[in-house]
Amino acid sequence: LNIITNAFTASKDGGWIKIALEKRDINTVAVTICDNGTGISEEDLKHIFEPFFSTKGEFGTGLGLSITHEIITRLGGKITVESTLGVGSCFTLILPRTKA
Ligand SMILES: Nc1ncnc2c1ncn2[C@@H]1O[C@H](COP(=O)(O)OP(=O)(O)O)[C@@H](O)[C@H]1O
Numbered sequence: 422l423n424i425i426t427n428a429f430t431a432s433k434d435g436g437w438i439k440i441a442l443e444k445r446d447i448n449t450v451a452v453t454i455c456d457n458g459t460g461i462s463e464e465d466l467k468h469i470f471e472p473f474f475s476t477k478g479e480f481g482t483g484l485g486l487s488i489t490h491e492i493i494t495r496l497g498g499k500i501t502v503e504s505t506l507g508v509g510s511c512f513t514l515i516l517p518r519t520k521a
């Protein structure tokens with residue numbers, strides 16, 4: 422939810438957000454959330470998963486991605502990001518099958 426909210430915030434009117442669910446192998450799914458919003462600078466990209474890093478001033482807490490990173494890691498998964506300033510961003514969540 423935080424990743425989708427971030428994508429909305431970064432989007433302009435008429436922008437798009439694409440969410441894909443992909444089966445990588447028998448034990449792994451990948452969720453990809455892409456937007457064609459503001460994108461993230463190379464310098465900011467180094468910091469976005471750190472607690473309290475935000476470019477939104479009083480409107481941001483900077484906790485969303487650090488908490489998301491923690492949850493995904495604890496589940497045994499992985500979160501990656503690709504982004505280009507002025508072009509957009511893609512976040513990929515790799516999630517392992519949980520034991521029933
Ligand atoms: N889809 C995105 N497009 C552009 N910037 C993003 C995107 N997702 C995250 N960011 C950047 O990462 C920062 C940290 O995000 P987050 O941890 O969710 O905190 P917050 O949303 O409170 O700022 C944001 O302030 C923003 O600079």
Ligand SMILES: [Mg+2]
Pocket residue numbers: 423426427485486
């Ligand atoms: Mg956020």
